[in-house]
Amino acid sequence: MYIGEYLLWFGNSIKKETRKKLEMSYSNSDMKLSEVEKDWTKASVSNNPRAIGPYYAYNNCYLEIRGGMFENFRGIVTWLSILIFMFPLTGFYFAFIIASQLYNSENENIASDIFAMICFLITSLVLIYLCFRYFRYVYRLELFTIRHIRVRFNRVTRQVYIQRPKYCGGTVVFKWDHIMPGNFGDSGSDMNGTNMVNLIVFHPYKTGFPIAHSVGIGKNTYKGQDYKDEWEFIRRYMEDGPENLPKPRLSTHLPMPFHGLGGHISPMIHAAKNSKSIVMYLLLIPVFLILLPVYTAGYFISECLCWQPRWPKVIRQAGKKGKPIPKETTLSDYPPDVQKGILESRLEWCVLDEKTGKYVDYGNSD
Template sequence: MYLYEWLAFDGREKVDYQKLVEETEKQKTKGGKIPPITVQHSVSNTVSDNESLYEYNQTYIDVRTPNDEKRGALTLAAGSAGILLISMLAVIAMNLLETIIETHASSFPWSAYIFSFVALPVSGASLYLYFKYAFPHLRLEAFTARRLIVRFNRITRKVYLLRPKHLGGVVALDWDKADACLDPTMSEAEGIGGFVLLGWEKESHGVFDAEGQPKDDFEITFVGKPTRNASELLAFWEYIRRYMEYGPDAAPRPQRLISKFPWPWNSFKAAWRLDTGFFGKSAGWFFILINLLLLPTILIHGFFHWVSLLLCYEPRFPESIEQAGQRP
């Protein structure tokens, strides 16, 4: 579910950017906010791919976004509501059509007139409201791109965002002008469920469209699987940073890349989300018990997680980005 990206893109069109910059500067001068980390700053002595890479080669790495597991609930709720409304409208229309065919106009029952003038408009209006207000939310996880991809190309020194148009579209961003919103001094607990947030200020002139034309805009993107602690989060950013700054030798190839094929067991695994780190610990039995009690919910979530993937298309970067930095 692309909730973060949708909120960021939707809110960007309404935000007063100059006011946001002024407030940020005030917070910095008061010491109330950690200054962004640039790509030159090392934040960890170790590196970790965080099991977040789709692709790894000598030119680029493709990285996932945080919310891959958080999908399925909208497909169940909004999808079921849409099917129910469409089915209801179809049944009403078919019953009315059968009544018209089976009776003469002179003997057409008044109840059918009332039914046609009330039920059909109400159903049609409900379906209209559904597609206007509910369907756009359904597109956060169905009938859209199956995944969002952040590509770090070390040859072109660009960060490419592969997103549907309703989430901001495809853009190219200058790696050297990126700020990472991380606090190297955070506690381990503050890194639970964390992910890398990268930002490009409007004044940096580091934002370009898919054709390479500059955009007078700012950008943010969320990168990586949610981490279990601060050390894991900082090591993951360090992995990306060293790959871009020093090359593949500084950021070894992951033992396993994420498969893009929508295997059903991956959806159930995403819904299960049992941290195996609890095995062998005294409290491990408690977490296993909770997951077993929630098993029916987990199975339903996993099924609709898989359905949402099947209802999506596999996105691809434009050919110009696919070939960027490749040797002839």
Template sequence: MFYNERLMHFASYHLQGKPVPNGDWVARLMFKDFNTLDEVKEETIRDRKRMLKDLARFKEDARLIEETGYDSLGERHLRLHESVSNAPNVDHSAYKVTDTYLEMRTPFDEKRGIVTLGFACVLAAPVGLGLPMIFFKLIPSLFSGRHFSSGGDLYLGEYIGYTFIIFLILGFFGVVIRYGWPILRLENLVQRRLLVRFNRKTQKVYVHRPAYAGGIVELDWRRVSVAMVDPDREESLAMGVPMMLMWPPDATPSGVLEMVMPGRLARGNSELTNRWEYIRRYMESDPNKPHGLPEPNTVGKIPWPWKSIGAALSLVWPLFKIRALWFLIPLLVLIAPVMLLYAFGHFASHWLCWEPRWPNAIEQACGDGLVERLKLIGIDLVTWGMGAATIWALLRYL
């Protein structure tokens, strides 16, 4: 789930020539010397180089963009006082809107489940068979000196064999933990989602991420620059495009470029322009008066099973939007089992996570209290309860 956010976090430090905090072998792989990678990765490498080049230009031209609306190459950038739409909305992208803050999702919430399924396949046999054998058969046999099935005395070779099997299985778990932990925590044993909160009273933007993806930061709204929003772009050319907000290094607590992508992937260019217009008007309006913007269709935080099915279908929604691809729709019947498996992985990936909670200072600035905390606890309990019920049903009926 946090692959893209982690990549952006690494890119920010890479631009400054600084070592990545919480760096591990995944970080080194993402930004190792481009010339040493395999040829099959050349296109990805070109995309990363292009991304780094664009980010470097923004870092150097940030002040020029703020003052003139253009970078050093003459490309236009939107500024806070410029309106781009007459129909502002953040439908399907906001969790909550009050007169104090606007809390939004990020675009890659649906992209989760593959890591969970992969680790489930890798650990199924060691956990389901290996650990019970160690604790209920091998270790009792070693202590009692008798074979766990026949009850006869153990020979020296059996002592050595049992001990070897125990160390082999535990060693396997050690290798998985040592090298697989950074990958596992991309969507498990970590907060369940990223949050972006716009506070119109403090004129701050708060970003809630795991520590390895940049952590929790507080940013100044007045220093933001928006990217990927172009009111002159054709509607279809923005399908699947995220909206990106950026802050220059001198406006961030870490001293490196900060990037955040509020909202889902766009279904068209109008969605991007309408979303930015909503955020812009919300933050630019008088904080002592109601924001006066239309109430959006908000997104719930409880990961119900049908949402996971929707996440699987979201991977193929361009087929329904682009007429030239309609001939591929019948093929969905063939990949339906794969999509169901992905939906299950997406659903299961929520069970080993928890709802992110803002620090006390940010909660107080946003006016959150005990009720909001209890809601987060309730979401966790419901999610963990669904996970326990699903696991019980699988063990009971399969």
């Protein structure tokens, strides 16, 4: 489910006029100068680097991990979309039945049957048009899109590549030295107990891009230490190489029926462990027996109706001898209307100097 990525990109790329129509106000992140200035690639945050994953590739040149927020809710939009698609398909089915009966001369009232068949066909065609014209903004969050967001860390080029759908910002390239953790920091922020993925951020203070790019990596977890352990694993891989690090178990890009099971079952287990009421246990029984299989099936259907595209050639060859280094993402890589929205949203990413109490002008303001 790419609703998190979509909302982040939508909020950072829409034009001022659209924002006014939707009554969306600008919000200030107020990042502290000490946080955005810090070189997070050198700071160790854990003595227990762990590869939690899922990982798709791991070698001397790069590692690749699954990205995407709210993967544990994947399947909901799929079932909703299937339900919506059933309306035009049902219309076509009835039209086919009537046409078959007319062909076999099974009905006597031919005029009324032809009229009913035409009504079913017209209604179904209109519904199909509405689905592809408007409802696609909903079903593309899980269907007929990229199967999984991927994040590749290339230690040879010292770059990070993020592969996302175009409506979530598309594929981007940033320097490893510009990375920041999003779930913990010097300000004391802590995502412990929130069941979130590990967030990484590329702030405009370092990248020069007008807005921040954020992406979630790995699995959802309730343990704040998991974020630090996996961050430390990636950090040491990029800085020191794969030696002295545990080799991660690699996952497959292909659809598998059990892929969605872990993400859906872990919140239920967490709720059961932390519940002190018998009522909660009774409520969890139908969830395990009914909702869990439904969610898992929806996840699998979503995977089957999506595809995993290849990286661009320049990224596939990045790090190989004699091959060019991919160009870092800039504002000019986007269409003019998107550029306008990004520029109008850049003021949301101000940086506050905690010593002076004033905002830092780093070229991201008028």
